[in-house]
Amino acid sequence: MRTLTEIWKRYKLGPLVLILLVLFLFLLPLPRWLAPERKLVSNSLLFSLTQLFMLVTLASDWNMTGGFTGYIDFGHAVFFGIGAYGAGVMMAKAGWPFVPALIVGAVAAAIFAVLIGSATLRLKGPYFSIAMLGTFVAMREIVRVLRPITGGGSGLTLPPYLNRPLFYYVTLILAVLVVAFVWWLRRTQFGATLVAIREDEVGAEMRGINTTLHKITIFWIAAFFTGIVGALWAYQNTFIDPDVVFFESRTIELVMMTMLGGLGTVAGPVIGVTVIYWLRDILWSNFLQFHLLVEGVLLIVIVLFFPEGIMGLLNDPSATSLGRLWGRYLGEGPKDAYQSTETETSV
Amino acid sequence: MDQLSQAAINGVMLGGFYAVMVLGFSIIWGVMGVINLAHGEFVMVGAYITWLLSKQLGWEPFATVIVVFPVMFAVGYALQHGLINRVIDRPYLISLLVTYGLSIIIANATKIIFTATPRTVDTAFSGFWRVGDVTVPITKTIVLIAALIIMSGLHLFLQYTRLGKSIRAAAQNREAARIVGIEIKYVYAITFAICIALTAVAGTLVAPTQPIYPFMGPPLTLKAFAITAMAGLGSIPGALMGGIVLGLVEVLIATFVPGVGTNLGIVSSFVILVVVLVTRPQGLFGGLKPAGAH
Numbered sequence: 328m329r330t331l332t333e334i335w336k337r338y339k340l341g342p343l344v345l346i347l348l349v350l351f352l353f354l355l356p357l358p359r360w361l362a363p364e365r366k367l368v369s370n371s372l373l374f375s376l377t378q379l380f381m382l383v384t385l386a387s388d389w390n391m392t393g394g395f396t397g398y399i400d401f402g403h404a405v406f407f408g409i410g411a412y413g414a415g416v417m418m419a420k421a422g423w424p425f426v427p428a429l430i431v432g433a434v435a436a437a438i439f440a441v442l443i444g445s446a447t448l449r450l451k452g453p454y455f456s457i458a459m460l461g462t463f464v465a466m467r468e469i470v471r472v473l474r475p476i477t478g479g480g481s482g483l484t485l486p487p488y489l490n491r492p493l494f495y496y497v498t499l500i501l502a503v504l505v506v507a508f509v510w511w512l513r514r515t516q517f518g519a520t521l522v523a524i525r526e527d528e529v530g531a532e533m534r535g536i537n538t539t540l541h542k543i544t545i546f547w548i549a550a551f552f553t554g555i556v557g558a559l560w561a562y563q564n565t566f567i568d569p570d571v572v573f574f575e576s577r578t579i580e581l582v583m584m585t586m587l588g589g590l591g592t593v594a595g596p597v598i599g600v601t602v603i604y605w606l607r608d609i610l611w612s613n614f615l616q617f618h619l620l621v622e623g624v625l626l627i628v629i630v631l632f633f634p635e636g637i638m639g640l641l642n643d644p645s646a647t648s649l650g651r652l653w654g655r656y657l658g659e660g661p662k663d664a665y666q667s668t669e670t671e672t673s674v
Numbered sequence: 675m676d677q678l679s680q681a682a683i684n685g686v687m688l689g690g691f692y693a694v695m696v697l698g699f700s701i702i703w704g705v706m707g708v709i710n711l712a713h714g715e716f717v718m719v720g721a722y723i724t725w726l727l728s729k730q731l732g733w734e735p736f737a738t739v740i741v742v743f744p745v746m747f748a749v750g751y752a753l754q755h756g757l758i759n760r761v762i763d764r765p766y767l768i769s770l771l772v773t774y775g776l777s778i779i780i781a782n783a784t785k786i787i788f789t790a791t792p793r794t795v796d797t798a799f800s801g802f803w804r805v806g807d808v809t810v811p812i813t814k815t816i817v818l819i820a821a822l823i824i825m826s827g828l829h830l831f832l833q834y835t836r837l838g839k840s841i842r843a844a845a846q847n848r849e850a851a852r853i854v855g856i857e858i859k860y861v862y863a864i865t866f867a868i869c870i871a872l873t874a875v876a877g878t879l880v881a882p883t884q885p886i887y888p889f890m891g892p893p894l895t896l897k898a899f900a901i902t903a904m905a906g907l908g909s910i911p912g913a914l915m916g917g918i919v920l921g922l923v924e925v926l927i928a929t930f931v932p933g934v935g936t937n938l939g940i941v942s943s944f945v946i947l948v949v950v951l952v953t954r955p956q957g958l959f960g961g962l963k964p965a966g967a968h
Contacts, residue, residue, distance in 0.1 A: 399766075401770070446948055447948065450951050450952070453766045453770060454903065456766075456767075457709070457896070457899045458944075458947060460896065461899075461943075461948070462944065464940050465940055465941040465944040465945075468940055469938075575889075575892065576778065579771070579778075582771065583771070586771070619778060619782040620778070620779055620783060623775045623776070623777075623778030623779035624775070624779060626775035626778065627757070627771075627772050627775035627776065630768055630771040630772050630775065631761070631768075634768060
């Protein structure tokens with residue numbers, strides 16, 4: 328038991344990790360309650376939890392480049408699309424089974440990340456963001472034009488496979504794996520280097536860090552996991568076309584979720600995704616017509632008034648925009664204006 | 675050869691529209707450092723106002739400029755005061771996300787009000803010039819001439835009027851401008867209002883030449899970004915050259931590469947963007963400030 332306490336202390340396993348662990352153990356046996364004689368969990372709940380786990384994985388992937396390295400990627404969903412199409416083409420056109428097709432999709436996403444990243448990751452700030460947004464939109468058009476391979480605008484139909492519990496387990500394990508990976512990464516030299524690049528790239532370069540190599544490495548790792556999710560999503564959805572896969576707000580919702588949870592924190596994406604997913608469920612069931620409109624408003628509100636996210640609020644409430652507003656309300660006088668979106672990293 | 679000169683003419687005409695469309699984006703970025711991701715949506719709104727006036731009241735589409743400009747001027751002024759002012763001094767992620775949220779709101783509100791059906795605007799000037807074997811639509815000629823007039827007008831405004839000079843001063847050095855008595859907030863609001871109004875006028879100009887629909891904005895925003903990055907922030911000659919280059923590339927690809935149509939326009943603008951950014955990050959034409967400072 329002594330070693331366990333040591334690990335606890337050494338790695339600062341905060342209560343949040345514990346909560347996540349408990350949540351994981353609770354979620355693990357969920358499908359078994361599905362058995363017809365005990366009507367505890369409905370099939371649709373299992374489906375929406377699967378979607379939730381996929382989003383957690385995607386947001387954590389985005390957080391690797393956007394949160395830790397500080398390169399705000401506005402086109403991360405391009406890797407999702409490549410994963411989906413990589414797997415989809417192999418299954419629908421070449422008749423491969425799912426697992427090798429998934430590997431093809433994920434590897435294709437990683438290779439594309441290395442290629443596009445070695446050009447775009449040299450750009451700074453908004454130039455990188457918009458270049459990636461351009462990549463995303465351009466890839467949609469390329470997929471549409473490559474009709475013989477991708478089926479063009481009419482899309483591809485994959486062999487259906489309706490095993491909800493299996494998708495549930497796979498996505499749950501993938502989400503936990505990726506969150507654990509990010510948590511471990513943050514504690515390695517490599518992770519510290521990424522944060523150094525975010526805080527002061529020129530300084531990091533002067534210390535002899537090959538920043539481009541580090542950025543490309545984390546970029547393809549994130550793209551690889553994103554590609555896996557894309558392939559899983561394609562197989563679960565059994566139909567892919569350019570508009571469904573390369574959906575406009577697919578990336579920005581990841582940014583919004585991660586920001587609500589806390590940029591550059593391990594638990595941030597998990598919390599943010601869960602909150603927004605739950606909110607969106609309410610929106611969809613109440614205002615189907617207006618849900619995108621409301622999401623736009625939500626995005627602006629979160630970004631303007633809550634850029635430090637829930638993790639920022641937990642770490643140091645007085646340093647957040649909301650905290651300052653509250654302080655001013657209590658009459659402590661106006662403090663210094665806005666400083667930085669990046670909060671100190673912790674779990 | 676005829677095909678080539680036809681494509682070249684079409685490319686230049688398209689470039690004229692791009693140039694006038696990009697001005698607002700470029701000046702807002704150059705003066706306040708805000709990258710307006712809702713830019714294409716304002717083009718779309720201008721086009722929809724034109725469509726509404728010409729369908730409901732039977733106005734000549736090009737004449738709707740006299741309504742579009744003041745209405746969108748007011749909208750721009752109000753937006754700057756209420757929203758954009760809050761993001762100017764904050765990290766670029768904040769302004770990108772806020773303007774992206776704005777674009778989602780505008781596009782979806784338009785879809786709810788007018789449905790997603792593509793609309794066309796009819797004009798009295800639908801005919802062709804013939805020069806040799808090359809045919810030139812009269813509407814597109816009007817667009818090009820209007821673009822040139824707008825750009826020269828804007829150039830004269832920025833260069834010689836008092837307000838134009840204070841806009842340039844605010845772009846070059848905000849603190850110094852404030853010291854010599856320029857009301858920065860007012861200048862920013864007026865700049866934003868003018869830029870949004872010009873952008874909506876670009877929408878009016880494009881409405882008679884192509885179908886309009888609620889989600890036409892994002893590709894236009896990306897093209898505006900590509901042209902601005904290529905041309906330098908706030909540079910009017912740069913916007914013209916960049917617009918024409920992009921227009922030519924798009925039309926030439928659509929004409930000479932079989933089976934792709936116009937869809938690859940966005941791909942070509944993106945390739946130009948990345949190549950220019952990697953090789954010449956300060957832009958090709960100078961401008962208000964070096965492109966490295968966001």
